[in-house]
Structure formats: structure tokens, C-alpha cells
Amino acid sequence: MVIKDSFRNKILWHKFVRTETIADYLKGVEFLRSHGFIIHDIVCDGLRGLFQSLRQYKVQICQFHQIMIIRHYLTKKPDMKATQELLAISKMITHTDKEGFIRILEKWHEQWSNFIKERTIDRKSGKSTYTYPRLRSAYLSLKRNLKCISYRIPLRCRKTGSY
Template identity: 60%
Template sequence: MYKCHDCGRQFVGGKRLDTQDIIKDYVEGKQTLAQLAEKYGVNKSTIWRRIGCMRHIRVISRYKEVVINMDTTYWGRGFGLMVIKDAFRNKILWYKFVRNETAAGYLEGVGWLRDNGFTIHGIVCDGLGGLFSALEKYRVQMCQFHQAMIVRRYLTSKPELPAAIELMDITNMLAHTDKESFIGMLDDWSERWMPFMGERSMDLRTGKTSYTHKRLRSAYLSLRRNMPWLWTHYDYPELHIPNTNNALEGVFTDIKTKLRVHSGISKQRRIAMIQELIARRY
């Protein structure tokens, strides 16, 4: 506020800051506090105060017939973002900040959708323990990419055993072939390598025996165990259920790329920025 010494009239001078412009530059423009302070001609504490005004409004989608992706991403230990996304539209329907990924968390999100009038025709998720049984009333597709990652964790990306090399090659075909062909390849593999998987070794100290090729066996059994949920998209083509969560992984990558510019901010600031980014873009 200024006052003219000649006429006594008071007036506001200088350039006014637009808080929404500052928030937009911070969230979407990948600009640091120092860059924003220089751009607007103020100090960094002023920019911090304006950014603290971020307030998001969760808007419920008007599209109620949905197929959904669900997954969780993390920033270090104990801070994750659980998301349920419309598989056909670039819209996050529900999200929650969590310490750990749990089936109960996903059920909370599914319940919220149901209570708000959504009809869920299909769900794409990873292989979290207990989740398939908890969602048994829905058509559930396990992300084939997650299944391939499970097998890769057991066998590594460059296995040495011939049986493991063959099983890894079959797994890599999961997203590129049809149900009958994949099951046929797996059946043929198991017929040829079952005696090898059944080999046992003795612990000379205890006298007890255990499977010699435990990791190979675990990789194979994970494919067999998850088979009922790996081909839901194939069994119900009319629903157009995606076979992977790649679209949701793309959202996570986008959010993390934006946050990487502002590394070192507090947890509360990070939460506020994620909420603002979701409200603006998803």
C-alpha cells in the first residue's frame, strides 16, 4: 500500500502475484523455488507461502460403467500412493496415501466406488496375497507384466539352467500369445522337466531333504497358481479388459518425474503436490 505525499491518496503499487500461476509453474512447469523466486521477483519464503495455498477438490467421474486398474507406488519406506484408475479414460477414480500395500486398502477403494454408483466390470491388479479371493465377485485380471516380474525374481534375467532358460522364454511370451498356446507350452515344459524339478538334496547336518531347484520350482508354481487370473481378458473379450497395468505405471512415472524436481520437500508438501497434480491432470 502506497500514499501520495501531494494529494494523500492511497493506492496499491507493484506487480501482484497470482497464486494459481505460481502453483501451476511449481506443479506442472518443473520449476524450483529459486527459479520461481527469480521469475516473480520475490524471495523463496513468499513462494513457499503461496504454494501452501494448494487445495484440491476430488471430483467424482460421471462415467459409472468402468474397468479399473489398481496398484501402489512408493517413495522410500513407509510412504506409498494407492491408486484406482479408469482403464479406458485418463482418470484417477480413487487414491489413498498408505504405508503398505494391503488387500484391505484396495477393498476400501472398491467399496468407495460401489457406494458412489460405479459398476465395476473388470479389475486389473497385481498378485498381492489374498487379493484375488477378496475380489472373487469381480472379473479379475492379474497384470501379466507383474507375473513376468515374479518369475524373473526367481530365475534372474539371465538364468543359467536350461530348464530355467526355457521357462523364462515361455514367460516372456505371456503378453504376446493366446491362452491355449501359452498353456500348451507350459504343459510341454512341465512334462519334460518335472523329474528335474523333483530332484531332492540332503542336508548332511540334519539328514533332512529339500528340493534342489527351489527357485525354479517356485517360478513354475507361481505361473500355475495364478493361471486362473492371467487370462480373464482373453475369456471376456467383450469387456476389453487390459492384460497389464502399464497405463497406471505410466501415471506413476509421470508423478514421480514431477516430484523429482522438488526432492527434499517434506512429506506434507509432497502429499499436497501429489493431490494438486492429480486434480489438474487426472
Template identity: 35%
Template sequence: MGTLVFMDSITHEILIWKHIQTERVDDYKYLLVELLNLGYTILSVTIDGKRGVNSVFKDYPVQMCHFHQKRIIQRYITLHPKLEASQELKKIMTRLKYSDENRFTKALDIWYIKYKSFLDEITIHPDSQKSSYTHKKLVAAYRSIRNNLPYLFTYKNYKKLNLSNTTNLIEGGVFSPLKILIKIHRGLSKSLKLKIVDDYLVSYKKKE
């Protein structure tokens, strides 16, 4: 059980939320429609990388959260990668904030050309005779960056919109205190916990 929250990054106002069992693209669609029906105008959207969510907001400039992108890559290649290819990919990611779309794309292209044969290596599993990429986590890391590349520099391509390149405002400002509050009341029933969440979000909205 969780709560999906939409927040205005300019006014810091919590606009709308929905309690969910699992995070689904349809939940984002629902909240988007609700928000538009309430008369809001959407200038841009910053997302955390949930697969398929970018398509929900295809009519708006979409920014992928840099923090989440780095976390995704870290999950695949670890914090201290041993493979040379992984180490170089990590270096490219450390320059994300200081680069622009053209330079970052060029660096990624050069890396891919250099390690393409390495990435293409296949392992045959004797028991099943099935094959898989030998360095599948590294391949997954590369594909994640490549797939999200169109959304990594929106904040620089649309400077007038003053987009945030992370979701830290809601992660740290809203969710962190809320998680502490829920932990304090962890013995309560689900319905009471949801009421606590609702009360917190309503009061946060008024406070801001």
C-alpha cells in the first residue's frame, strides 16, 4: 500500500493524491485527468523513472529525476564497480549534472562503441541451454540511460520553465517526514494509517 502524490514544484503545494496498492501507469493517468478537470495548467513534469509514466505526460516537457537515474545505475553496476566498462559508465554518470544533452550523448555513444562487443557477449547455461547476456546488469544499466536520455536534459532545454532535475522537493520535504510519522504509528490499522496520511497531506497543503 502506498500513496501517489502530485506536487507543484513552484508553489510547493500538494495538488492531489491517491492511495494505491501498487504503482501503476493507470494511476498516473487517473490523477492527471483529475488535475486537468480541476482546472490546473501543467507546464512540465518531473518523474522518478517508473516505466511507462513518461508516455502519460507525452503532451508536456518531461524531466527524469537525476537522483533516481543515478540510483538505477548504481543498483545495476554497484557503488564500486569492478569491470572497466562499468567504471567508465559510472564516470559518465558523475558528469550528468555538469553536461548538456549533446556532450552527454556523445560520451555515451563513444562508450558504447568501445564496449559494444563486450556488451554483446552471450553465456549459454548448460542446464537449460538458454542464453543470456554475460554482463546483463551492465547492459540493463546502459539501456536505462539510453531509454531515459530524451528526458535527462529537459530542464536545460526548457530553461524558462525553471524545471527541477530531481524529485527531491517531494521526496525529502513531504515523504521523509511522512515515513517517520507512519513509523511512529506502525501499530495502527491500515485505515487509521491512511487517515494519518490524508490529514498530513491536507495540513501540508494548507501550510504551504
């Protein structure tokens, strides 16, 4: 794990971990605070529960990681039109402002909301499940993280070096 000062482009704290945990993030933040650093905001990979744990700060999800979450659900080359459009919309995060992105996502949802709500009944069990659960999950991830995405300003991802 690495905590980096984005203004001076310097690594301030690091820790070798097998997997990142919220406790590791909190240790890093506490280290910075105890050494007199002022934390303006935090850009992270979107670890579940991290935003709530660091709620006293402005926390954003790395653009690259949000796009990778969407790509995980939708694949690189989706075959359905709704899926292709949502993947393309997710890639707009780095090229648009917050209001524009929200408008585009809402327009997509208006067009495809019935499609992502579609349910299929399993003949054997009789249980109803979403017909397109991965598309639904991708959309809900974007919607849930709308307020946490850093828009327009491409931020370099520390893990991959990508934007």
C-alpha cells in the first residue's frame, strides 16, 4: 500500500500487504495525522466500507478502478447494446464533468431501466432472478459511486501507472 502526496509527487507512507484492508488505510491516515500532515482528500480503489470509515475526509474512487469494476462486470467486448453503451459511458468519467456524466448515465437508465429490471424464473426451483445481473451490478456500482468519482481530472493510478 502506498500513500502519496499528489502535490509534491512524493510517497509519504507505505506498507507491504498481501491484501488491502480498511485497518491498513486507517493506520496510514493516522501515521500522516500524527506527523502533522493535513489531509485534503483521499483517492482510493473503492474498497467496500472504506468511504464510510474515512467519512471525515473527501474520499474519491480512482477513475481507473471504477472503470475496471465496470469492465469486470461487462467484459472488454460486450455483445448486448445496453452493455456496450454502459461500458462506453463508464469510460467518459475521465472526459466529462460530474453534471454531464450524471445526465448521460440517467439518460442511459431511462432507456434501459426495464431491461435491467427484467427477471427470469428458474423452471426447477421456481425462484426469480435478474436476467442480466452483471449489467445491473455494473450500473448500480456507477450509481452508488457517483458522488465519489473524481471527474474530469485524470488521476494516475498508483498500482498500474494508468490514467
